[in-house]
Amino acid sequence: MDMDAAPTTIMISQNVPLRHTYPDSSKKRRRPVQKKGQQNGLNFVDKINNNSADEDEGGSDDSEDKKNFGTQARGMGRMARKRKNRREREDKLQMEKDSIEKKRLESLLFGAGHDLTEFGNEFEEDPDEKKHETLAWFTDKSQRGFDRTDEREEEEEEPREPVWSDEEEAQAKVDITQVNRLRKLRKEETEGFISGTDYVSRLRFQHARLNPGTQWANLDKKRAGSYSDSELESELEKELRVRISEGFGNEDDILRSNEELVVRSKEKLLPGLLEYSRLRDANMEDPSNAVVQCVEFHRNAQLLLTAGLDKKLKFFQIDGKRNPKIQSIFIEDLPIHKASFLPDGSQAIIAGRRKYFYSLDVVNGKLDRVLGLIGREEKSLENFEVSPDSSLIAFLGSEGYIMLVSTKTKQLIGTLKMNGSVRAAAFADNGNQLLSSGGDGQVYHWDLRTRRCLHRGVDEGCVKSSALSVSSDSKLFAAGSDSGIVNIYNRDEFLGGVKRPIKSLTNLVTVADNLKFNVDSQILAICSRMKRDSLKLVHLPSCTVFSNWPSPKTPLQYVHSLDFSPGGGLLAAGNAAGKVLLFKLHHYPRP
Numbered sequence: 049m050d051m052d053a054a055p056t057t058i059m060i061s062q063n064v065p066l067r068h069t070y071p072d073s074s075k076k077r078r079r080p081v082q083k084k085g086q087q088n089g090l091n092f093v094d095k096i097n098n099n100s101a102d103e104d105e106g107g108s109d110d111s112e113d114k115k116n117f118g119t120q121a122r123g124m125g126r127m128a129r130k131r132k133n134r135r136e137r138e139d140k141l142q143m144e145k146d147s148i149e150k151k152r153l154e155s156l157l158f159g160a161g162h163d164l165t166e167f168g169n170e171f172e173e174d175p176d177e178k179k180h181e182t183l184a185w186f187t188d189k190s191q192r193g194f195d196r197t198d199e200r201e202e203e204e205e206e207p208r209e210p211v212w213s214d215e216e217e218a219q220a221k222v223d224i225t226q227v228n229r230l231r232k233l234r235k236e237e238t239e240g241f242i243s244g245t246d247y248v249s250r251l252r253f254q255h256a257r258l259n260p261g262t263q264w265a266n267l268d269k270k271r272a273g274s275y276s277d278s279e280l281e282s283e284l285e286k287e288l289r290v291r292i293s294e295g296f297g298n299e300d301d302i303l304r305s306n307e308e309l310v311v312r313s314k315e316k317l318l319p320g321l322l323e324y325s326r327l328r329d330a331n332m333e334d335p336s337n338a339v340v341q342c343v344e345f346h347r348n349a350q351l352l353l354t355a356g357l358d359k360k361l362k363f364f365q366i367d368g369k370r371n372p373k374i375q376s377i378f379i380e381d382l383p384i385h386k387a388s389f390l391p392d393g394s395q396a397i398i399a400g401r402r403k404y405f406y407s408l409d410v411v412n413g414k415l416d417r418v419l420g421l422i423g424r425e426e427k428s429l430e431n432f433e434v435s436p437d438s439s440l441i442a443f444l445g446s447e448g449y450i451m452l453v454s455t456k457t458k459q460l461i462g463t464l465k466m467n468g469s470v471r472a473a474a475f476a477d478n479g480n481q482l483l484s485s486g487g488d489g490q491v492y493h494w495d496l497r498t499r500r501c502l503h504r505g506v507d508e509g510c511v512k513s514s515a516l517s518v519s520s521d522s523k524l525f526a527a528g529s530d531s532g533i534v535n536i537y538n539r540d541e542f543l544g545g546v547k548r549p550i551k552s553l554t555n556l557v558t559v560a561d562n563l564k565f566n567v568d569s570q571i572l573a574i575c576s577r578m579k580r581d582s583l584k585l586v587h588l589p590s591c592t593v594f595s596n597w598p599s600p601k602t603p604l605q606y607v608h609s610l611d612f613s614p615g616g617g618l619l620a621a622g623n624a625a626g627k628v629l630l631f632k633l634h635h636y637p638r639p
Contacts, residue, residue, distance in 0.1 A: 217244040221243065222242055222243075224241075258634075319594070322587075326629070327632055338358040341356045345366075345612070347391065352371075352628070355384040361378075368618075379398065391434065402429065405417075405429050429445075433475060439454070440454065440455065442473050448467060448470050466488070467490075471512070472516040481494060484516070486513055490513075491504070491542070508552070512530045513530075515528035519569035520567060526572055534574050536550045550591060553593070556584070557579065558576040559576055561578075561608070562574070562609065564610055577607060578606075580606055582607065605623040606625075607621050607623050608622055613639045617637065
């Protein structure tokens with residue numbers, strides 16, 4: 049700036065605004081004031097209007113603003129395209145997930161080979177149908193709708209043959225004794241090598257037995273059991289088809305018979321290793337605060353009774369997963385020593401060290417107290433047994449007396465007297481006979497129809513007897529002693545005068561408290577509450593203990609009670625910690 053120029057004159061007037069006068073008389077253009085809330089480069093319309101008036105003076109500034117705006121617009125366009133592509137990818141991925149889930153649900157409901165896209169096209173005519181017939185076709189035999197005639201319905205279905213067969217498969221030899229998991233495929237204990245074809249057939253049968261299919265989705269022709277018996281089929285495949293056909297009979301047939309619902313396994317249980325797995329504890333929802341004195345399954349195998357010295361009688365629904373508690377009954381004046389269902393499932397008998405006992409109506413939930421037995425003065429009724437026909441209760445009293453009580457009237461109808469004290473009893477021959485033993489080391493056989501002793505014999509090596517158990521077919525009985533020795537006898541031979549046992553088990557070193565045969569008498573459980581993990585499972589008729597039971601990690605602790613389910617598939621064991629451990633025996637398909 050020139051220092052000799054005239055000074056700047058500032059004139060102030062009331063109505064005249066402040067003006068600046070520059071010495072070089074040059075005019076400086078003021079930039080337009082930006083409106084509030086407006087950002088540079090965003091109001092593109094105003095910039096275009098201003099360009100027409102200020103094209104000569106502000107050309108350089110507007111050009112720079114246009115470049116900035118173009119860069120921002122291109123960036124926003126790229127971001128919009130990226131968001132659009134991302135949404136398209138997410139939609140496509142979601143559609144794929146929905147399609148996979150839809151196919152999975154269709155497979156669960158209709159089978160793995162079902163396709164809904166072909167549903168409804170069964171009756172469409174195809175000109176090339178005769179040329180391209182498939183082996184599997186659907187025949188609608190329903191009589192509810194219109195009648196369709198198909199000549200193929202009257203024709204017998206030919207057996208389906210495999211498309212391809214491996215010749216080397218039949219020549220291959222597989223040793224099923226080397227691997228523990230393959231030993232379950234044996235039919236006989238001495239079986240070793242089998243052919244590849246037989247090996248495949250046994251694997252298929254084992255898979256079908258452990259993983260039953262959706263029975264309701266099978267075709268009507270399979271429900272009728274219309275399978276063709278091909279000579280090429282193995283014996284296992286034939287047996288599998290017979291089992292499936294028997295399982296799809298008329299559902300009403302079960303109501304027309306009074307036979308037992310328990311279906312016993314026809315297969316022989318092999319000795320050595322026992323296939324089992326541990327399930328969720330039966331009383332996980334409500335463990336006992338005291339020793340579990342007794343556990344017992346109801347005849348339908350879904351209801352389990354537990355009781356103990358905490359005076360609580362509990363019922364659990366056994367499903368192997370949650371095992372929810374159904375009901376808990378607190379009996380204030382009775383620490384429970386034993387509780388048992390009647391075999392018909394209508395009542396439960398509860399007793400302890402009292403002169404009285406309780407009877408529970410399982411259907412109505414009514415609990416009745418029975419005040420003693422008229423004709424006998426007993427201080428304790430804690431030990432008893434129930435007859436298989438649900439007609440009698442045998443209470444073990446003092447001085448060798450056994451009191452027979454009617455389950456209907458709850459009255460004393462007879463007594464039996466032993467020479468020594470009575471400590472154990474078991475019914476046989478469908479409730480017509482009773483076995484008892486006690487302090488004199490002898491086993492008594494009683495005829496309950498005449499109330500007379502049929503036979504009396506010494507239990508070999510026994511000083512004081514502690515437990516008795518009879519097999520379901522009454523052919524075998526086991527007797528335990530205070531020394532821990534368990535003798536297994538043939539009952540007919542014992543009654544005939546042969547006093548030597550079939551086998552003497554010395555696996556227990558303390559008193560044998562509990563003996564229990566399972567439903568088909570292929571397993572005998574023996575246990576002692578005086579020593580930790582003293583629960584053994586014995587295979588019959590080999591009379592050998594299963595070597596893999598119990599495993600070192602099985603927390604059996606001190607077992608006080610045990611029971612097998614009616615189908616033989618479950619084993620429950622109550623211990624001193626108040627828990628009821630539950631195990632699944634894989635040899636038996638039903639609980």
